[in-house]
Amino acid sequence: MTTFPFSAIVAQDEMKRALLIAAVDPSVGGVLVFGDRGTGKSTAIRGLAALLPKMKAVVGCPYGCDPGQPAGQCPHCAKQPGKRKAHLVPVPVVDLPLGATEDRVVGALDLERALTLGEKAFEPGLLARANRGFLYIDEVNLLDDHLVDLLLDVAASGVNTVEREGLSVRHPARFVLVGSGNPEEGELRPQLLDRFGLAVEVTTPTDLPTRIDVVRRRDAYERDPEKFCASYEAADRTIQAQLTAARARLPGLDVPDETLESAARLCLALGTDGLRGELTLMRTARALAAFEGAETVSLDHLVRIAPSALRHRLRRNPLDESGSTARVARAVAEVFSQ
Template identity: 50%
Template sequence: MASPFSPATAPAASPALFSASTSRPLSLTAVSARIPSRRGFRRGRFTVCNVAAPSATEQEAKAAGAKESQRPVYPFAAIVGQDEMKLCLLLNVIDPKIGGVMIMGDRGTGKSTTVRSLVDLLPDIRVVVGDPFNSDPDDPEVMGPEVRERVLEGEKLPVVTAKITMVDLPLGATEDRVCGTIDIEKALTDGVKAFEPGLLAKANRGILYVDEVNLLDDHLVDVLLDSAASGWNTVEREGISISHPARFILIGSGNPEEGELRPQLLDRFGMHAQVGTVRDAELRVKIVEERARFDRDPKVFRESYMEEQEKLQQQISSARSNLGAVQIDHDLRVKISKVCAELNVDGLRGDIVTNRAAKALAALKGRDTVTVEDIATVIPNCLRHRLRKDPLESIDSGLLVVEKFYEVFT
């Protein structure tokens, strides 16, 4: 596994360590030797030092306090009329490797409300106490460097169960706030350089949500997509290179009237959901009434949907557990790739995502085999944003995918 320090100067045997504290930055203290130690890895004139971490009890109390103080969230089960968007979100929660979802639609169609309502459904995960990267105590791929070294040394790690986190990325965020930064001021005043983890560190093993993603600077979108694809974030400042795990589900939403993302950026999102305004009068009335009930008394409204929410939570948890056992027939995989080839989809992301999404849908339905119906349901969302735009084409790209699907599969 790659060392967080640049390969040109770092010893190959030991990874760098990060602070386990969530309240303090990581200190890089000047030294002259290159000697690995238990709580730090010395490199040239710097070492990454460990500081005190909060206990499991403190972390649980903090999480409980945050949950009580947060504003009420509209229940996911109460959202009606946006089945395509809801399905794409659920499939990404079941299999985060699908690669996230881009939601485009008219203003006022509940895009942000639906994404934020996903918080209640997110399953619990095991994390190492005090680690700023939400390290998994069992999976080296999503361990911070310090945690990984402690495991290699045979140390028993304190573990706590926590909800998957959802991080909101504000439009005005700077690259330093997103990726993390090394504080040069401390170097000048105290002779110490400190690394402050950013939003990507907080979002590791969670969800990163960008509202109005089409208004975000392209270079920042590129950073997010690169981190989401590689699973690692690298910060390089003043000759120092530091990496940490950054595996998250990237969810973006936007209004097409405000502009589209560049095709090469759009292609990096696993799925694409189109959201339209509900036209049925009865359904519109129901949505208005439900929203009025929620605004009147959020607690009572949430309690009325508690049973449905718990049922959906159990369904997601079961699907995540059974996902590895789901199989897709070789003949179906060949036909998926044939659809992608005949639609002139660039690259292989379309093939990979369609296979993953179909398996996740089968797991959600409680089956261990993918059917043609599963593929038909997910393939428009997996391919429509990957087609080359034809300015003279009047037909929706999703309909083109559906037509080609039935042509190949029947």
């Protein structure tokens, strides 16, 4: 079935903006989307896949290695010294199901080749398929602890190491982690929460016109997916062109010192741990500026992205009953009004 178009999603602007920022600059660190059921979380993430411009990859490489980056190449490409043939492939968006085994995620011995040919060969897992792309976990807060530990190791190093059944394999596994879930079903482990660059809250629309528009579009899509998608093809192509232009513009965009100072002052006011808050604010504001075609990163970009970049990095304050989003908004008002 044809994927629901990204441009056809009604409202949920913060979520769509965060996903586009992660597509412009993967170093942002991924996106966590938490909120009510039936608010378009999975639909938006899957719709993003159709927008991503195709990437160059080595022909026949199971890890989708970049032919222009010989450093950190996989075992397959290491056997092909010199110039390697390349072709354009879609950016992978790989689903990691909750019930997946560790072998399915990291890879394991290829039993078919072992039994038929007597050879020890590696069968790549989901992390191999997600290299240079997106790894999507629905209900990420329900993920088994041993898989969380595994993802933390790989996300930090960008390399998946498999040692089992006499096999010893290391391959690149750099991906943008995207998770969605419902906070009523359980909290996310702090170690994994910190790995997400942006955290977005989505809620059920409360105004009548928006609810009607959502229902009308979904009904039209289910009755005739091809016709519905065709009507939004031009809008999706426009967003795709913006993504391509933003990626080209990103390396040339510098963040002014005054904007960096503002980011640091905001994080100090909120008491965030470490310096990851400032780094994420800088990267996300720059990616937003690139996507919007701005010539420089302004305070406005910083203010708009601050809730998504900082709401999940705040310490719990027993004397402050307000939510994290409200605390960030209050700090923004206090710090930048000076």
